[in-house]
Amino acid sequence: MLNLLQTLTHLFTPQSSNNYKAKTLHVSSLSVFMIIIMFSQILLSFFARAIPGVLGVNSSINSEELVNLTNQKRQENGLPALTLNQSLVEAASQKAADMIAKNYWAHTSPDGTSPWSFFKNVGYRYLYAGENLARDFMDSPSVVNAWMNSSTHRDNLLSSRYRELGIAVIHGTFQGQETTLVVEMFGTQVANIVPVVKQGQISQSAEAVLAEINEVNLLPEKPSFAPLAFISTFQLTKAVSIGLTLVLLSAIIVDSIIITKKKIVRLSGKGLAHLVLLGILLVLLLVIQPGLIL
Amino acid sequence: MKTKLISSYLILGLILICLSLIYILYPGFRLLTAVLIGLSYFIWGLLIHRQEHTLHLPIVLEYFSLSLLTVIILIFLSLRA
Numbered sequence: 001m002l003n004l005l006q007t008l009t010h011l012f013t014p015q016s017s018n019n020y021k022a023k024t025l026h027v028s029s030l031s032v033f034m035i036i037i038m039f040s041q042i043l044l045s046f047f048a049r050a051i052p053g054v055l056g057v058n059s060s061i062n063s064e065e066l067v068n069l070t071n072q073k074r075q076e077n078g079l080p081a082l083t084l085n086q087s088l089v090e091a092a093s094q095k096a097a098d099m100i101a102k103n104y105w106a107h108t109s110p111d112g113t114s115p116w117s118f119f120k121n122v123g124y125r126y127l128y129a130g131e132n133l134a135r136d137f138m139d140s141p142s143v144v145n146a147w148m149n150s151s152t153h154r155d156n157l158l159s160s161r162y163r164e165l166g167i168a169v170i171h172g173t174f175q176g177q178e179t180t181l182v183v184e185m186f187g188t189q190v191a192n193i194v195p196v197v198k199q200g201q202i203s204q205s206a207e208a209v210l211a212e213i214n215e216v217n218l219l220p221e222k223p224s225f226a227p228l229a230f231i232s233t234f235q236l237t238k239a240v241s242i243g244l245t246l247v248l249l250s251a252i253i254v255d256s257i258i259i260t261k262k263k264i265v266r267l268s269g270k271g272l273a274h275l276v277l278l279g280i281l282l283v284l285l286l287v288i289q290p291g292l293i294l
Numbered sequence: 295m296k297t298k299l300i301s302s303y304l305i306l307g308l309i310l311i312c313l314s315l316i317y318i319l320y321p322g323f324r325l326l327t328a329v330l331i332g333l334s335y336f337i338w339g340l341l342i343h344r345q346e347h348t349l350h351l352p353i354v355l356e357y358f359s360l361s362l363l364t365v366i367i368l369i370f371l372s373l374r375a
Contacts, residue, residue: 025356027352027355027356027359030356030359030360030363031359033363034359034362034363034366037363037366037367037370038366038370041370136375233374234371234374234375237370237371237374238371238374241367241370241371244367245367267348267350267352267353268352268353268356269339269343269353269356269357269360270339270342272303273303273306273335273338273339273342274360276303276306276307276310277310277335277360277361277364278360278364280310280311280314280331281364281367281368283314284314284317284318284368285367285371287318288318288371288372288375289375290374290375291375292321292375
């Protein structure tokens with residue numbers, strides 16, 4: 001017990017044993033923290049590959065909620081709701097499966113397969129088409145909010161050109177990590193427009209319009225193809241980082257108070273500046289959320 | 295002297311807040327912003343101690359270590375996000 005107390009005071013308070021500076025703030029300790037972080041990240045990556053299904057993103061995203069949220073955003077902006085089209089759902093599922101099989105994160109696959117190929121594969125004859133992608137998000141609102149915060153994705157989500165959508169949500173191992181992949185596809189079938197547009201103009205305009213659109217949403221309806229991860233590597237990294245930052249902040253505060261109180265003169269960096277840096281780091285750690293969109 | 299120090303802290307705070315906003319609002323620039331946060335803090339430390347004629351190797355190493363630790367934490371988190 002006494003040893004523990006001595007160790008703690010050595011680590012957190014300035015005294016003769018640590019040259020009047022909390023040991024936690026010594027360059028040697030900071031270097032150890034860096035090594036621990038780097039080593040733990042290497043271990044995380046190793047375990048994510050060695051034991052798939054344990055580490056990754058444990059998300060609650062589901063396609064039904066995404067459809068509802070998409071339509072909610074559209075209605076808030078005075079646009080008609082999109083109807084769920086099973087062909088688009090199938091196309092979205094195929095796109096997600098293709099990304100996983102070929103291990104790529106892009107609208108166009110490495111072999112040049114465009115998103116529009118998936119529309120054609122399922123026999124969806126489109127006049128307008130679009131795609132949005134998302135990965136690593138924890139819940140459906142986060143996905144839709146991220147799309148709404150990106151101008152190109154928002155344009156897709158709130159486009160008056162689209163009548164239908166299809167969504168696929170797939171949980172599985174992607175690029176070596178357990179994650180949730182979301183594909184949302186928007187479209188308007190040629191048949192939907194025929195009554196109001198001259199027949200001859202449709203087929204000519206379709207490819208041209210398509211070439212202008214580079215946003216595609218893919219959200220597979222199919223259930224996960226791999227078990228859900230129950231430990232998120234992101235949350236784990238975040239927790240460790242927050243813990244370390246709090247330890248450093250505590251050490252700086254205790255160290256600064258004692259130094260000021262005892263009027264100890266020493267050669268050291270500015271405690272207040274360290275507090276500002278670590279305070280901002282803590283805020284960033286608390287604010288940052290997982291998820292990528294494309 | 296005190297006013298100078300206060301303004302130095304205000305500049306540091308302003309720079310770090312601006313970079314933090316970029317870090318949060320533009321996920322595509324997270325890695326670059328993380329490096330800039332660490333770099334700006336390190337340079338600020340060097341300048342302020344040079345001004346006070348207290349720029350010695352242990353202090354340089356202290357700012358370097360803390361900056362590098364911050365950058366490493368932010369980069370790893372960005373890669374996991």
